[in-house]
Structures are given as structure tokens and as C-alpha cells.
Amino acid sequence: MYPYLSLGPLVVQLPGLALLAGVYLALLLTEKRAAHLKLNKEHVYNMVFWGLVAGIVGARLAYATRFLSVYLESPLSLLALNPQTLSPVDGILTGLLVAGVYGRRKNLPLRPTLDALAPGLAAFMVAVGVAHFLSGDAFGAPTDLPWGIYLWDAYRHPTQIYEVILALGVFLAVWKQPLGRPGDGLNFLLLVALSGGARLFLEAFRGDSLVWDGGWRAAQIVSLAVVLLSLALMQKWYPPLQNRQKR
Structure with missing residues (x-):
């Protein structure tokens, strides 16, 4: 893993x-897709920015x-620019709340705005996978497979690489x-379903997952619920989608 790059001091x-x-990249792609969908790209950009x-x-x-x-000892x-000292769930909920309030005040239509966000969110998921690879977080379970990587005193599934590959596939789709x-x-909704499916698959190889009794x-339970809901x-x-598929 490569958590740091030293450039002199x-x-x-x-x-x-x-x-x-x-x-x-997420902001750039969201702005482009918003313009393509004839949305106010400035409002969409600001919504994403303030949500982030x-x-x-x-x-x-x-x-x-x-x-x-x-x-309190060190305010x-x-x-610090350390992603490991963040609470992801609280951050996502706060960001969604602020973005939702901003979008509503600017009268952004819901479904076109969601479609405008999709490619940017997919690209950001690729970056998350790269960040996990660099930091060594989200590591895999021990394995005897030839492509295992040595990390934390064992050869493990390269789940960070799996994550990047799956995220790239979701982005292209x-x-x-x-x-x-x-x-x-x-x-x-396709983004949500594919991302949930990718997480459902990926968690089977993780070595740091929260495992309940039984x-x-x-994460797999949550991912399955997300897929079914989407x-x-x-x-x-x-x-009409079902009708088109029957033809």
C-alpha cells in the first residue's frame, strides 16, 4: 500500500x-450531464458542492x-486531511440532507437531477476504491490464490482492486x-442497483466486515435490501419499461 508520498519536507x-x-471528477461529470439534460448546471453543481x-x-x-x-486537546x-477520521454514515446522511434542501429551494426536478448525479457518483466510487488500495483499508480475507497480496501479515484477497474493477464497470454501464x-x-436507480450488487459480491471477500450472530x-444485508428496493x-x-421488455 502507498499511504504517503514524501516530497522533501x-x-x-x-x-x-x-x-x-x-x-x-464527480463535479465535472455532474455539471456536464446536467447541461445535457437541460438543467440549471450552476444549481446542480452548487447542490453537489454544498452537499459534499x-x-x-x-x-x-x-x-x-x-x-x-x-x-479537545488538539482542536x-x-x-487534518485524513479520510480515516471520518464517520461515513453520518457524513452521507448530512450531505444528502443539505443537498436535498438546496435542490428543493432551487426547484430542481427530482428525476432529471438524480440522473445528472449518476455518472459523477459512479466516478467517485472508483476514486474510493483507489483510496482504499492506497491506504490498505477495506482489506480482504486471507487466501491461497496466486493473486493474493501480502498485507497485515498474510496473503489476502486484493479486495481494493476488486472494488476498483467493479466500480469501473458500474461507471461504464x-x-x-x-x-x-x-x-x-x-x-x-440502475447505479444504485449495480452498486448494491457489487457490494454484495465484494463483501464475501472482505476481511474486516462487521459480522452479526449467525x-x-x-453490509451484505444492507446491500441486498438496497438492490431489492431499487x-x-x-x-x-x-x-412502460416492462411493456418494452415484453415486445
């Missing part, structure tokens, strides 16, 4: 740099509350807009 955290590159800012701040503050004594640590009409929201992996929404929102 400067030490760059490569996982954080990968995430920043992912944010930049709120998500990062919310994730850091939520993490800090769990280690309050540490951050400047709140500004969403970028081509294979379903529905542009702006009807179907490709956003051997159930928490497929149900496809059928509910888009009955």
Missing part, C-alpha cells in the same frame, strides 16, 4: 489526494464526538445510459 496523503481527485462540504464536515464532527477528549486535528429516456431517473455480514422502484416508477 512535504508529506502528501495519497488516499486523501485520490478522494479529492474523485470529488473534482456538509457531508465532510458532518462526518468529521460525528467522528470527533466519539473521541472528544482527543480533539486543529479537525482540519451508467455512463452509456442504457435504460429509459435521459432524465427519467432510471439510470440513477455469520451474516451486515428494483422495486424501477417496476413501480416505470411500468
Whole structure:
């Protein structure tokens, strides 16, 4: 793994740099797709930007509350560019809340806006996989397979590489807009379904997953629920899709 790059006295955290590159690419692709869908690209861009800012701040503050004594001793640590000191779930919820409020105030139509977000979110997921590879997070379970990588005193499944490959596949599928009409929201649901399916597969090889009693992996249960919900929404929102498939 390659968590740091030393440039003289400067030490760059490569996982954080990968995430920043992912944010930049996500904003760029979202703006382009918004223009293609004839949305106000400035409003969409600002919605994503402020959602990201709120998500990062919310994730850091939520993490800090769990280690309050540490951050009270060193308040400047709140500004550290370390993705490992973030609470992802709290960040996602905060970001979605702020983005939703902004989009509603700017009267952005829901389904076209969701479709505009899809390629950028897919590209960001690729960056997350790269960041995991660089940091060594999200590591795999021990394996005897010839492509195992040596990490944490064992040869393990290269789940970070699996994650990047799956994320690239999801991105290519969403970028081509294979379903529905542009702006009807179907490709956003496709992104959610494919991402949930990829996570369902990937978790089988993870070595750091939360496992409930009975051997159930928490992330797989959540991923399965996400896949089923997205497929149900496809059928509910888009009955014409079923008619086109029967022809």
C-alpha cells in the first residue's frame, strides 16, 4: 500500500489526494450531464458542492464526538486531511440532507437531477476504491490464490482492486445510459442497483466486515435490501419499461 508520498519536507496523503481527485471528477461529470439534460448546471453543481462540504464536515464532527477528549486537546486535528477520521454514515446522511434542501429551494426536478448525479457518483466510487488500495483499508480475507497480496501479515484477497474493477464497470454501464429516456431517473436507480450488487459480491471477500450472530455480514444485508428496493422502484416508477421488455 502507498499511504504517503514524501516530497522533501512535504508529506502528501495519497488516499486523501485520490478522494479529492474523485470529488473534482464527480463535479465535472455532474455539471456536464446536467447541461445535457437541460438543467440549471450552476444549481446542480452548487447542490453537489454544498452537499459534499456538509457531508465532510458532518462526518468529521460525528467522528470527533466519539473521541472528544482527543480533539479537545488538539482542536486543529479537525482540519487534518485524513479520510480515516471520518464517520461515513453520518457524513452521507448530512450531505444528502443539505443537498436535498438546496435542490428543493432551487426547484430542481427530482428525476432529471438524480440522473445528472449518476455518472459523477459512479466516478467517485472508483476514486474510493483507489483510496482504499492506497491506504490498505477495506482489506480482504486471507487466501491461497496466486493473486493474493501480502498485507497485515498474510496473503489476502486484493479486495481494493476488486472494488476498483467493479466500480469501473458500474461507471461504464451508467455512463452509456442504457435504460429509459435521459432524465427519467432510471439510470440513477440502475447505479444504485449495480452498486448494491457489487457490494454484495465484494463483501464475501472482505476481511474486516462487521459480522452479526449467525455469520451474516451486515453490509451484505444492507446491500441486498438496497438492490431489492431499487428494483422495486424501477417496476413501480416505470411500468412502460416492462411493456418494452415484453415486445
